[in-house]
Amino acid sequence: MNNVECNSSKIGVLLVNLGTPEGTDYWSIRRYLSQFLSDKRVIELSSFLWQPILQGFVLTFRPRRLGRSYSRIWDKKYNKSPLAVITQSQAEALQIDLNKQNICIEWAMRYGKPSIEQKIEFLQQQGCDRILLMPLYPQYSATTTATVNDEAFRVLMKKRIQPALRTLYSFADHPDYIHALHQTIQTHLDKLSTPPDRILLSFHGLPIRYVNAGDPYEQECQKTAVALRKKMGKSKEYMPLVYQSRFGPDKWLGPNIADVIKEYPKQNIRNIAVIAPGFMADCLETKEEIDHEYRETFLGEGGEGFTYIPCLNDHPLALELLKKIINQEIQGWI
Numbered sequence: 343m344n345n346v347e348c349n350s351s352k353i354g355v356l357l358v359n360l361g362t363p364e365g366t367d368y369w370s371i372r373r374y375l376s377q378f379l380s381d382k383r384v385i386e387l388s389s390f391l392w393q394p395i396l397q398g399f400v401l402t403f404r405p406r407r408l409g410r411s412y413s414r415i416w417d418k419k420y421n422k423s424p425l426a427v428i429t430q431s432q433a434e435a436l437q438i439d440l441n442k443q444n445i446c447i448e449w450a451m452r453y454g455k456p457s458i459e460q461k462i463e464f465l466q467q468q469g470c471d472r473i474l475l476m477p478l479y480p481q482y483s484a485t486t487t488a489t490v491n492d493e494a495f496r497v498l499m500k501k502r503i504q505p506a507l508r509t510l511y512s513f514a515d516h517p518d519y520i521h522a523l524h525q526t527i528q529t530h531l532d533k534l535s536t537p538p539d540r541i542l543l544s545f546h547g548l549p550i551r552y553v554n555a556g557d558p559y560e561q562e563c564q565k566t567a568v569a570l571r572k573k574m575g576k577s578k579e580y581m582p583l584v585y586q587s588r589f590g591p592d593k594w595l596g597p598n599i600a601d602v603i604k605e606y607p608k609q610n611i612r613n614i615a616v617i618a619p620g621f622m623a624d625c626l627e628t629k630e631e632i633d634h635e636y637r638e639t640f641l642g643e644g645g646e647g648f649t650y651i652p653c654l655n656d657h658p659l660a661l662e663l664l665k666k667i668i669n670q671e672i673q674g675w676i
């Protein structure tokens with residue numbers, strides 16, 4: 343995949359993000375959603391109950407609507423979703439930087455392609471006998487981080503010769519992560535003619551049931567919010583933590599971003615900025631859900647200014663952060 347040869351590399355790094363359909367048509371989306379929503383880490387229901395609902399109802403209706411959403415954000419140049427394009431770009435930029443250290447960087451998707459299996463195979467073929475698995479989720483959740491690990495170990499289960507495998511837990515308050523977020527927020531705000539009355543920190547939600555069962559995700563999000571507010575010298579009121587992307591009938595973590603922003607104009611809060619620190623790359627949940635849907639909601643309720651602050655993506659500070667994490671996690675391997 344990369345321009346850089348990595349035949350002599352002995353350490354492999356696999357960046358993994360959530361997933362992506364191969365196209366925006368009904369069947370591509372259906373295939374992707376079916377794999378994603380059949381994951382028992384994501385939907386904690388018995389298959390006996392859930393599969394008939396998924397196959398009969400969800401996968402009949404949701405792909406069409408989701409396909410329209412993906413079409414609006416699809417990267418026409420690369421014919422890929424933004425999540426795939428950005429993750430690839432992160433991997434390519436890191437490869438150029440880490441080539442000297444004999445490290446081979448690859449990227450994969452937990453659902454869809456390129457798969458974790460395909461990329462572990464490839465890294466082994468390149469001579470990597472040690473692999474650092476890096477789920478690109480700053481905040482740990484069993485629904486995201488753990489399922490990446492599950493899949494990698496399932497791949498290893500089939501191998502006679504296994505590479506050494508290290509996993510990354512999270513980096514919710516890593517100083518370089520907080521620094522990168524601070525800088526991107528500041529640079530973005532400096533360009534605005536009217537400063538926002540609030541900066542919302544919007545994280546992907548999780549069913550409360552999972553948190554009650556022990557998923558540390560809510561604490562992880564709070565860790566990020568507390569560290570970022572401290573770094574910026576701002577209050578909890580000015581930078582509230584909110585949750586987005588609800589799915590299904592469960593009760594999800596709150597406060598829900600849609601409820602919060604609907605109330606703001608009534609409180610004379612008319613200019614807001616939104617950032618989604620939980621995503622390392624812009625995707626459907628940011629480009630479409632925040633920058634399109636919530637923008638319309640806020641302006642429709644009487645808001646005057648809505649600005650979306652992009653994810654870290656392949657910003658130089660994001661690459662510095664990932665490089666720092668890699669060097670910390672491979673200690674003792676070089």
Ligand SMILES: C=CC1=C(C)c2cc3[nH]c(cc4nc(cc5[nH]c(cc1n2)c(C)c5CCC(=O)O)C(CCC(=O)O)=C4C)c(C)c3C=C
Nearest residue numbers: 360361362384408423425483485486546548589625626627
């Ligand atoms: C019960 C369902 C879901 C849980 C739990 C969940 C957790 C979770 N997801 C992310 C990150 C992303 N999710 C994305 C899309 C997405 N998520 C769900 C459902 C759950 N997510 C669905 C059904 C979808 C598809 C879109 C939709 O139908 O609304 C994405 C975007 C992918 C893209 O291609 O752009 C990301 C990223 C996290 C971090 C998380 C738990 C912490």
Ligand SMILES: [Fe+2]
Nearest residue numbers: 360546587627
């Ligand atoms: Fe999700």
Ligand SMILES: [Fe+2]
Nearest residue numbers: 587588627631
């Ligand atoms: Fe969504």
